[in-house]
Structure formats: C-alpha cells, structure tokens
Amino acid sequence: MKPWAILDIEPTDDISEIKKAYAKKLKIHHPESDPEGYQVLREAYDTAVKYAKASKKSVNIDSTTETNDTSINIDFITKTTDISPQFTIEYGPGSPLHMEEVPHEESPSIYEQNAHFLTQVEALYDDFYSRIDIGNWKTLLDSDLLWLIENKLVLSRMLLDFLSSHHHLPKDIWILLEDTFKWCDEEAKVTYSHESDFVDYIKKQLNTPIPLNYSYFRIIDCVDYELFFDHREKVQDNIMANNISAAKYHLEQAKKLYTDDPDLFRLEGIIYLLNEDLVNAYGSFEKALTINTEDPAALKYVITTYCENNQTAEALETYKYLYPESADTNALPLFVAKTYFKLGALDKAKTWALKAIKTFPPENEANILLSQIYANLRKKLSKALAEDPSNEKIKLKLDAINSEVFGRTTENTQLNEPKGILKAIQLIFKIVLAILLFVISLALIFASRIGIVVVAFFAIMRFVLKKGK
Incomplete structure (x- = not known):
C-alpha cells in the first residue's frame, strides 16, 4: 500500500500536512495497542516526508540553475557560532507541549501531543548545529509528557524507533538519552527486546573510548552529511573488526563526500x-592534528608510528607532551602494545607486549596484557575455525598460539622453580635461626639464675667469715 493511502491524503510536498495526517492516524494505530499498525504508519510517514523533501530540493535546484548561480553557500562552525535551535519549543496553557508547525485543537489528546513531541525531535535532528548541542536536547526532554510514567514508555519506544534510522549524535547526547530512558538497563531487555540490535548500538556509543567528533564541520549545501557519517562510522567499525579492505572502501566513499574532518x-x-605504510600514516595524523590540535587519540597514534619507525627520541618527546608525569623510555613498548590492543590488532599488540616484557621483565602489567592478547587470539581463531572447520591456515595459527601459550607457561614455571627453592631455603634458615635463638635465650636465663645463686652464696660466706673474725 502506498504511503499516501496509509496516511489518507493526496501526494504533497507540504510536510506540515503530512505531519497533521500522521498525528490523526496515530490515534488509531497506537504503538502499545497496535505495534504492527504503528510500524506501517511510521514507515509511510518517513517515506512521505522523504518524498516531500526531495520534491522541494528538486525545485530549489531548478531555480538555482535558472538564475545561473553556481556559488556554494558555506557556513563555518566556530566556537563563537550561534547554534541556537531553529525550531521553537513553546509551553502554553491547556497543553504541556505546543508545536507551532502542527495545528491542533485547544485541548489536544495525548496521542497528538506525542506526535508533536516526535515532530520536535525530527526538527531538532534535521538542524545539524542544533542537533549536536546537548542544551537543546535537555530543553526538549524537559517535557511534562515524560512525567507520565506510562506515556514515557510510549515516547521511549517512538524515540527509539526514530533514532534507529537517525543515530548520528555525539556521545554526551547518547549519555543524556540513556540517563532519561534507560534503554540499556538489564530490566529493559524484555521491554526493548525487538530493538535489541539498536540497543547494542547505543551501548557501543556509550562505551567507545574514542567517540567520533561532530564539532569540526563546515556546512556545504550539496553534501549529504548523513551518508558521510554512515561511511565514517563503518570505517571505524571495520578497523575494529580488523576488516581493513572494507574500512578502505568506506574511507574512499566518505572522502568523496567530505574531506576536512579530523576523525576521518x-x-x-x-x-x-x-598496513605498515608509516610515511602516509604520519602524514594523515598530522592532517588530523592540523584541524584538531589537541586530539589525544591522534597523538597516541603518532607515538605508535614513531616507535614502529624506530624513532625513539621523537616518540619519547611526544609521549612527554601527552603524559608529562611519566616519561620513561621503558614505557613506550607497553604503550604501543595497549594502542594496538584497543584497535583489535592482536598480532601487533602481541609483538609489542613481548618487547615490553623483554625491555622490563618484572613488568606485571605487560604480562597481564599479553595474557589478554592470547585469550582474545584463541577466542577469535576458535570462532573462525568453528565457521570453517576445514581451514588449515586457521588450524595452524591456532596451534601456534596454543604452543606459544604452553611454552610461556612452562618457561614461567621453570623460572619460578629456582625462586621457589630459594624461598624454601630461606624459610628453613629462618626456622633454624629462630630455634637457635630460643635455645640461647634459655641457656642465658638458666646461666643467669645459677650466677645469682653463686654470687649470693659467696656474699653470705664472706659475711659469715667477717663475723667469725
């Protein structure tokens, strides 16, 4: 069925008309009582809005061509840029939330108010600079609708459904949304079981150690930023999955859309x-630091590049800048091992962890990291072998890892044996020494008592002899 038939309106590029029809149909297809109907309605609404936007964009392009205006409107974002939202949130009598764009009755139903709330979410998301400002989301979420516990669940599901296809947000906003709706809580697993994949995506955004940045963009009219963000995110995901060929593909697609992004x-x-192309690696990190001069992630990879290229002095200088309280050369191999481990580059992480142990053998942290690396390697290879049991290459690699683990365990045992014997000898010596001291103490006490008796005896004898005289 076509979206216009579902919305019960004629095809139009008037978005406000589409939203009005959506709000009306939402009374019938409520997310709680009719989730399937709501899903169909939602898809029809999204399709209709996309059609309307595409129609308007086509008209704008035609008019631009007619006037022969080939200039591109570019607005640079700076720290002083006014990123106030271009949508209006108004609170008025008779309604906890009033949207200017959607006409409604004086006393709108809860369904209409929810539809208006979602309209504001869409308006906020569509305005890029407003979208990345957490203050705008705090204002939006400070709605009376969210104080109604049952209705909060309805809005939560509606918002989750919207964000599943509009999810390019800074990490601090994901934290705010999670604090408000608790999508990732254990208790919410049943409630949001049908959105479990997207909940996993939210968890990834919340836990990522190096979140992608949205603050260094300049808006160019002809750029599809949502598509750019999709490709950029897939570059990072494929790097973490060690799928470098797919990462390179999405990198090239992203660069076709926009290039001046430090994260890219x-x-x-x-x-x-x-890929061990250290010259180009350093060049890319320098470009990132040119745009975002204080990017700690880029600096970490610069240190790693220097270490890979045996430029220890340069690596140490950058390390001192990043960690002024700790500037020991011995710390560099462990630092590089950790960097590769976080990237999921386990083979390189293992190489540098072994260097760290060799450089500074008592380093317990390096041994612990190496154990984690071996565990992840075995898990990864075992999973790959389960998917392809006849793959001899994977079998050989897994056997090699198992042999390395066994060899290190044996080596550590042999190294620990002399230490154990030495400790046993030291313990025996301490026991013997304690016994000897105890015996000597008893002898002294006994001798002192005899000495007192002898002295007393001679003293009495002397006194008696004097008296006798």
Whole structure:
C-alpha cells in the first residue's frame, strides 16, 4: 500500500500536512495497542516526508540553475557560532507541549501531543548545529509528557524507533538519552527486546573510548552529511573488526563526500599504520592534528608510528607532551602494545607486549596484557575455525598460539622453580635461626639464675667469715 493511502491524503510536498495526517492516524494505530499498525504508519510517514523533501530540493535546484548561480553557500562552525535551535519549543496553557508547525485543537489528546513531541525531535535532528548541542536536547526532554510514567514508555519506544534510522549524535547526547530512558538497563531487555540490535548500538556509543567528533564541520549545501557519517562510522567499525579492505572502501566513499574532518584523517592514518605504510600514516595524523590540535587519540597514534619507525627520541618527546608525569623510555613498548590492543590488532599488540616484557621483565602489567592478547587470539581463531572447520591456515595459527601459550607457561614455571627453592631455603634458615635463638635465650636465663645463686652464696660466706673474725 502506498504511503499516501496509509496516511489518507493526496501526494504533497507540504510536510506540515503530512505531519497533521500522521498525528490523526496515530490515534488509531497506537504503538502499545497496535505495534504492527504503528510500524506501517511510521514507515509511510518517513517515506512521505522523504518524498516531500526531495520534491522541494528538486525545485530549489531548478531555480538555482535558472538564475545561473553556481556559488556554494558555506557556513563555518566556530566556537563563537550561534547554534541556537531553529525550531521553537513553546509551553502554553491547556497543553504541556505546543508545536507551532502542527495545528491542533485547544485541548489536544495525548496521542497528538506525542506526535508533536516526535515532530520536535525530527526538527531538532534535521538542524545539524542544533542537533549536536546537548542544551537543546535537555530543553526538549524537559517535557511534562515524560512525567507520565506510562506515556514515557510510549515516547521511549517512538524515540527509539526514530533514532534507529537517525543515530548520528555525539556521545554526551547518547549519555543524556540513556540517563532519561534507560534503554540499556538489564530490566529493559524484555521491554526493548525487538530493538535489541539498536540497543547494542547505543551501548557501543556509550562505551567507545574514542567517540567520533561532530564539532569540526563546515556546512556545504550539496553534501549529504548523513551518508558521510554512515561511511565514517563503518570505517571505524571495520578497523575494529580488523576488516581493513572494507574500512578502505568506506574511507574512499566518505572522502568523496567530505574531506576536512579530523576523525576521518585519523582513521585513514590508522589504516596506513596497520598496513605498515608509516610515511602516509604520519602524514594523515598530522592532517588530523592540523584541524584538531589537541586530539589525544591522534597523538597516541603518532607515538605508535614513531616507535614502529624506530624513532625513539621523537616518540619519547611526544609521549612527554601527552603524559608529562611519566616519561620513561621503558614505557613506550607497553604503550604501543595497549594502542594496538584497543584497535583489535592482536598480532601487533602481541609483538609489542613481548618487547615490553623483554625491555622490563618484572613488568606485571605487560604480562597481564599479553595474557589478554592470547585469550582474545584463541577466542577469535576458535570462532573462525568453528565457521570453517576445514581451514588449515586457521588450524595452524591456532596451534601456534596454543604452543606459544604452553611454552610461556612452562618457561614461567621453570623460572619460578629456582625462586621457589630459594624461598624454601630461606624459610628453613629462618626456622633454624629462630630455634637457635630460643635455645640461647634459655641457656642465658638458666646461666643467669645459677650466677645469682653463686654470687649470693659467696656474699653470705664472706659475711659469715667477717663475723667469725
């Protein structure tokens, strides 16, 4: 069925008309009582809105061509840029939430108010600079509708459904949304079981150690930023999955859309680094730092690149800048091992962890990291072998890892045996010494008592002899 038939309106590029029809149909297909009907309605609404936007964009392009205006409107974002939202949130009598764009009755139903709330979410998301400002989301979420516990669940599901296809947000906003709706809580697993894949995506956004940045963009009219963000995110995901060929593909697609992004340069540098192209890796990291001079992630990869190229002095200098309280050369191999481990580059992480142990043998942290690396390697290879049992290459690699683990365990046992014997000898010596001291103490006490008696005896004898005289 076509979206216009579902919305019960004629085809139009008037988005407000589409939203009005959506709000009306939402009374019938409620997310709680009719989830399937709501899903169909939602898809029809999204399709209709996309059609309307595409129609308007086509008209704008035609008019631009007619006026022969080939200039591109570029607005640079700076720290002083006014990123106030271009949508209006108004609170008025008779309604906890009033949207200017959607006409409604004086006393709108809860369904209409929810539809208006979602309209504001869409308006906020569509305005890029407003979208990345957490203050705008705090204002939006400060709605009376969210104080109604049952209705909060309805809005939560509606918002989750919207965000599943509109999910390019900074990490601090994901934290705010999670604090508000608790999508990732254990208790919410049953409630949101049908959205489990997207809940996993939210968890990834919340837990990522190096979140992607949205603050260094300039808006160019002809750029599809949502598509750019999709490709950029897939570059990072494929790097973490060690699928470098797919990462390179999405990198090239992203660069066709937009190039002046520090995160994209950093991701490009990581791909070069993993392919051991150190010159280009360093060049990409430098480009990232040119745009974002204080990017700690890019600096970490610069240190790693220097270490891979045996430029210890340069690596140490950058390390001192990043960690002024700790500037020991011995710390560099462990630092590089950790960097590769976080990237999922386990083979390189293992190489540098072994260097760290060799450089500074008592380093317990390096041994612990190496154990984690071996565990992840075995898990990864075992999973791959389960999917392809006849793959001899994977079998050989898994056997090699198992042999390494066994060899290190044996080596550690042999190294620990002399230490154990030495400790046993030391313990026996301490026991013997304690016994000897105890015997000597008893002898002294006994001798002292005899001495007192002898002295007393001679003293009495002397006194008696004097008296006798």
